Amino acid sequence: MKTNKIRTSLLVLLIPVITSGQQAGDSVLSLRKCIQMCMTNNLSLKQAYLETIKSRHQIQEAKSEGLPQISGLASFSDYFDIPVNMVSGDIVGQPGTMVPIRLGTKYNVIAGIQAGQMIYNASYFASVNLFRKGCEISDLSLEQQKEEMVFRIAQLYILVQTMNRQIILLDTNLSSFRKLYAYSQQHLRNGLICKAESDRITVVINNTEAERDDLVLKRNQQLNMLKYLAGIGQTRKIKLSDDMVDVGFSRIQIDTTFENLTEMKIMKQKEKFAEINLRYMKAGSSPSLSGFAEYSFQAQVEQMDEINKGSNWYTTSYIGIRLSVPVFEGNRIKGKINQSRVALEQSRLAQRDLQGSLVIQFENAMETLLNNQLTEFRLKTNLELAGNVVSITEDQYHQGIKTFTDVLNARSEYNTSYLSWLNSKLQIDLSQLEIIKLNGTINSLLL
Template identity: 30%
Template sequence: MKRLLLTFAVTCSLFPLKAQEVLTLEQCLKIGIENNLSLEARRNDIRKGKHTISENRAKLLPQITATASFNDNFNPPVSVTDGSAYGNPYNVTHTLQYNASAGLQLQMPLYNQTIYTALSIAETMDKINGLSYEKAREDLMMQIAQMYYLGQSTSEQIAIVKENIRRLEELRDITTAFFDNGMAMEVDVKRVNINLENLQVQYDNAVSMLTQQLNLLKYVMDYPAEKEIALTPVDTEHITPVALSGLSENLSELQLLRQQGTLAEKQQKMISQGYLPSLSLTGNFMYSAFTDKAKNWFHSGPSNHWYNSSGIGLTLRIPVFDGFDKRSKLRKARIDTENVKLAYENTRKNLQTQYLNATNELMNSQRNFTKQKDNYLLAEDVYEVTSDRYREGIASMTEVLQDEMRMSEAQNNYVTAHYNYRMTNLSLLKLTGNLETLLK
């Protein structure tokens, strides 16, 4: 087994040949968290949420507007009033053709419950953005770890196949020598060459697969594609099992659904508050001027005098009837709230099922890994014994090739069991809320 680990370490350090950096899983995770473009978009959503809170807070502050206007009433309106006090049945007043005004207008809410609730909703959305980022971060960590483990397994397979090729090359040389001395048949040489070619094809396919896996890993990490990377070798002797502490209640999926439930309740509350009255402070500070001819704006006199008009007041709005609009919105909001609660319960039960299955799978994977490791070592020893007996002329070529085939099968089963065991460990790390330990 130590020989396998040494061979695997040498293979990982030399392949790819142009490798510039050997990255650990921790390094890959940190690079991915820092550089991944999708995660950067989530961080932008968090910054955007902070601005939304400020936007809603601004609605509680005084709103001051500067206004200015100029009108040319080329058909001036008239007003008709009772003129009987002046001896005329009607008093007709003509408006001057030109008028202008400028000033400031003030509006400030004194009581508007929907604005307060809207601010609370914005704060809840900010929490949801933070939890969405955490979930995306955990998903990215899971994706990187899965790809890293897969790449390590492929590298492990390459090391094993490379060692098998070395064994078969030795067997080919021995068989060729036996054939030259009349101690073996030509078909035996052909059989070895066929197996050797098959192993070479298997090796080339594994190398190509590893290249693709590393390219995909670099893409997820947003690592420069032109740079070559290699992975650290696997230490199969030391795999720390996950502590089975139960399903974590602080998983980002559950926290996110809880906040979405809070958001739905607040939105429902805001619709209900639409029935409440609102009170606002209003004020204005204005200057107005009137004239019958535009040229009088440029001469002093009563025709271009500016008259001040200022005031302050309160505006009370009481909703009376909206055609049952809020009633329909409120009913929909209640359904949304109920759907979020159902989604939370369903997600929690699903995660609990995943945890129970992963716990069972961990035990099964651990047993399989131990058995396949023992089978692999046993098959390797059997092959070595049969190979030695073949050199001594006791065993036949058929026995050697059969044991070589059994050894290859045991090796593949061992690599698969090892990968499954590590993947189950990874799933339990996430479900128990200990995924951050990968960064330590």
């Protein structure tokens, strides 16, 4: 009877009671909150946002070429030698000859204003469209980076959650094993159990501690990365929700056309960008028409003090238009046009290549998900079997058929099965995340 009481007390110490790792009053960060903090604080996203701002300024710069260009002008010339001009000798009574005459004054001052206006330039309109399309691509690139951040945050959040559950299980087991070890030492001194059984408990404790330390290290590394992406200070202590994340896989509508995928949208915009760039290069061989005007004052004097006299100043003004027609530029424009045609074909091929790659990625992701679900089913069955083995082994231990070492082995196998099952659940969640990302609906995690 006394031996049976000892057996029962030892087994009670082995029953795991998994407690929550969250204390009352702790600030808990949900997945949605982490993602929102990332959207606000992440430095990479801030850089991408600034890139979109820069794109808009580039559009403004391109448009400015079509607005009036007005500038002021002023010049002062001091001629050490006044220019010589050859004039007909008839003027000075020397017919049939050319006579050199210095025309001008020592000082020449000009001040005025110039204006120009583009009237027609095919390159201008193409360049504005080119920058607009570049701005759209920049906006989509920002959206793509946001989606990538949502994906990475969700991955890390689920991974840390799973590791926390594994650590809680190991902590519970360690607590039970340590109590059991203290209890076994008392029975060892009383000669109720053999030293081998006590040593076996020590081995189990050491192995569990090593496994826990390794898991805590990996958990902390992933948690630090999560804080970095979310823009949370590394010194700040955070806790994640104990409730496992539902990524909403059952609510999504699978779209194998990938029309909603931002990466595909970017590829289509790049194709349009290449088409506009081709038109821009072709426009380089088109005529351009512009207007110009000038209004200025000029003073030509021999002495500096004469500049102040209003009678020495004369006005000059004119207005005109200029037509520029490219005739021959050494096939430079033709070379650029051919390069643009090649770039357009490359963008079309890249889009087809991406489409094929996405199909393969999606099929592989679905196969991986199905395989992970099958693995989880098997591991869950294995976990149930391991639980039955523990129950049977404990019953046989009460009957004196099994040793306490057998009970420890059964319990250790159960813990291993439980950890493997948790990992299989993690792989299912990660596979579902990958499919949601390929489906172009990863931002649903923000809702």
